[in-house]
Amino acid sequence: MNSSDSTPILQARGLVKTFGRVVGLDGVDLELYPGEVLAVIGDNGAGKSTLIKCLTGAEIPDEGEIRLDGKRMHFKGPQDARTHGIETVYQNLALSPALDIAANLFLGREERKPGPLGTLLRVVDKKGMRQRARAELHALGITTLQDVTVPVENLSGGQRQAVAVARAAAFGSKVVVLDEPTAALGVRESNQVLELIRNLRDRGVPVILISHDMPHVFKVADRIHIQRLGRRAATITPESHSMTDAVAIMTGARETSG
Numbered sequence: 602m603n604s605s606d607s608t609p610i611l612q613a614r615g616l617v618k619t620f621g622r623v624v625g626l627d628g629v630d631l632e633l634y635p636g637e638v639l640a641v642i643g644d645n646g647a648g649k650s651t652l653i654k655c656l657t658g659a660e661i662p663d664e665g666e667i668r669l670d671g672k673r674m675h676f677k678g679p680q681d682a683r684t685h686g687i688e689t690v691y692q693n694l695a696l697s698p699a700l701d702i703a704a705n706l707f708l709g710r711e712e713r714k715p716g717p718l719g720t721l722l723r724v725v726d727k728k729g730m731r732q733r734a735r736a737e738l739h740a741l742g743i744t745t746l747q748d749v750t751v752p753v754e755n756l757s758g759g760q761r762q763a764v765a766v767a768r769a770a771a772f773g774s775k776v777v778v779l780d781e782p783t784a785a786l787g788v789r790e791s792n793q794v795l796e797l798i799r800n801l802r803d804r805g806v807p808v809i810l811i812s813h814d815m816p817h818v819f820k821v822a823d824r825i826h827i828q829r830l831g832r833r834a835a836t837i838t839p840e841s842h843s844m845t846d847a848v849a850i851m852t853g854a855r856e857t858s859g
């Protein structure tokens with residue numbers, strides 16, 4: 602559904618970020634369009650993490666601009682970006698293992714009971730949150746989490762990833778950024794996470810996927826941003842280029858016009 606005629610939901614222009622004498626980003630452009638999965642790939646040190654951190658408020662770029670829905674943004678931190686609808690799932694997932702699935706979905710945004718119990722006594726609406734958690738998992742097509750009262754510490758790696766992605770998707774987010782979501786997973790669990798990414802996109806939430814796993818990227822991405830030496834070397838699609846092409850662009854074995 603992505604189209605270069607539509608306005609990008611998220612756009613970066615000329616982002617520069619230096620760390621002392623090290624250049625992390627050297628004038629990067631990126632566009633994320635509505636309805637797409639955009640993969641970001643690149644060799645170690647190419648600037649993927651720094652790019653994502655700038656887009657999600659975890660780093661403040663030295664130069665360049667970030668636009669969300671066409672509007673210039675100056676994120677002060679990750680919470681600021683989150684408030685604007687940019688949700689990021691980092692590799693550590695930031696879940697609370699001892700809490701159950703429903704509580705993890707609502708971590709930091711607990712819902713209170715209606716009436717004085719909630720407003721005055723701040724009693725958490727456990728039942729309501731569990732119902733909403735079930736509905737949210739169902740809407741995302743997550744079938745591997747049957748019981749939302751199970752503590753997260755009892756879940757497999759893929760199930761934990763699903764909880765983290767569902768949480769990112771659950772609160773009206775505009776963009777979900779996933780950092781290596783299949784890195785620690787086996788084949789079956791990886792496929793489930795890829796399916797979840799497609800479901801998320803099909804529900805209207807565009808996704809940025811950072812991954813080293815070329816087959817996964819080619820399975821799920823609509824477009825692929827190739828980062829090299831702090832810049833965008835090219836944007837390709839799984840239809841226009843092969844994995845070998847992508848690696849050649851990534852490593853500089855093949856020059857591109859960007």
Ligand SMILES: Nc1ncnc2c1ncn2[C@@H]1O[C@H](COP(=O)(O)OP(=O)(O)OP(=O)(O)O)[C@@H](O)[C@H]1O
Pocket residue numbers: 620623624625626643644645646647648649650651652
């Ligand atoms: N906080 C920091 N302090 C100093 N240098 C940094 C910092 N963060 C990133 N860099 C440097 O910026 C460059 C880009 O790093 P970045 O982590 O963004 O690359 P990456 O593509 O995510 O790499 P990897 O795949 O290895 O995670 C590297 O040279 C890195 O050493």
